[in-house]
Amino acid sequence: MRYSQLNLSGNRRIAVTRRSETYDLTSANSDLRSFGDVARVASVDGDSIDQIATSLLDEAETIERSTVDEHATVPVNASEVWAAGVTYEISEQAREEESSMPDIYLDVYDAERPELFFKSTPSRTVGHREAVGIRGDSAWNVPEPELGIVLYRGEIVGFTIGNDVSSRSIEGDNPLYLPQAKVYDRSCSLGPCVVTQDHVDDPRDLEMEMTIERDGEVVYEDATNTNQMVRSCEELVSYFTRHNAVPELSVLLTGTSLVPEEPFDLREGDQIDITIEEIGTLSNGVVSV
Structure with a gap:
């Protein structure tokens, strides 16, 4: 449902x-x-x-x-949105290419412990048909389409679609700048709905696609499947909840494998559509913040 x-x-x-x-x-x-x-x-x-x-x-x-x-608004009032990084091989490759310290991403991809980071609060999160933001002090901004795990008191209750908008130029300068690259006004979108766990046959076998339009023309289009994730949803949740005071409602984004190649850079006025099988399509415009 x-x-x-x-x-x-x-x-x-x-x-x-x-x-x-x-x-x-x-x-x-x-x-x-x-x-x-x-x-x-x-x-x-x-x-x-x-x-x-x-x-x-x-x-x-x-x-x-x-x-x-x-x-439709944001489909779940999550007190916190977190995200996992480097869970797909192509994401690991892209992060290596952008970074002045590439080896650390390979280490995370192969490590037992996943990369988890804080992403968004309710005031920074937008919903379906609202505009996501790109930082005015970043020279390289990209959307990151991701399967989102919806948690109630740390237990998986459903899934949604997330857009982990990122400033790759800032993170690429130094990995310690990750919070600035990830957490800012309108940096996250969720939607268009929550599909309960019983109605998603296998979260690691979902077709995902993203299209970006600019001035009425498609400037990016690609597709993948969540079966390319190196980690399971349960594994990511287990690390998110251990030794952590998880809020009543939270969302954990599971990483991306659809990465627009450099020199692609989001612009104000772009339209981003992310579709995940069995969930729907999350649509967002783009504004500068």
Whole structure:
């Protein structure tokens, strides 16, 4: 089942899509206005998120999919978004090429411990059809399409799409500049929905593609599969949660293998579309911040 958070005339609502029908769960229970609300009730009742939603469908109003697409916001109010790096071979190669210290990326790719880093807060995260940001002090900015793991109290409950927008020129100058290359205004997008774990057959076998348009023309287009990840979702989550005070709701991005080659540089006005099989398409414009 697919869960979308909506903003309808200033009112927050949670919608669920099952097969070809979409339902407004908030119309059945006014206390449910977010994905986190549904996850919290499921945790208290000892049921799954889908069981809670299904129990309300007979009382919920149906809504048009076009309404969901137009009014969708960030699909999960994650207190923290983290990300994993160098989980695909092509990502390791790209990071080596950009860096003045390339060996450290090869070491991470082959190491037992993955690279995990803090990515975003709610105020820095945008949703479907909102604009991501590129830093005005960076000469090389790229999108990074990634499968996102949605966690409730450290447990995997679903998946979404993430765009880990990055300033490669800043990170390339020195790996210690990673926080500045990764964490800034509008540096992360999530969406368009959360698909619960039971409805993703295998998170490591999903087709992923990204298209970037500029002035109506395609300037980048490529595709891959999450089966190219060197680490499993469970392994990444295990390192994220160990010895760490994980918030109630969090998202862990799993790395990218679609890397636009230099000299490609995102520009204000570009349009980025990221599609992951079984989840949907996350669309974002680009602004300078």
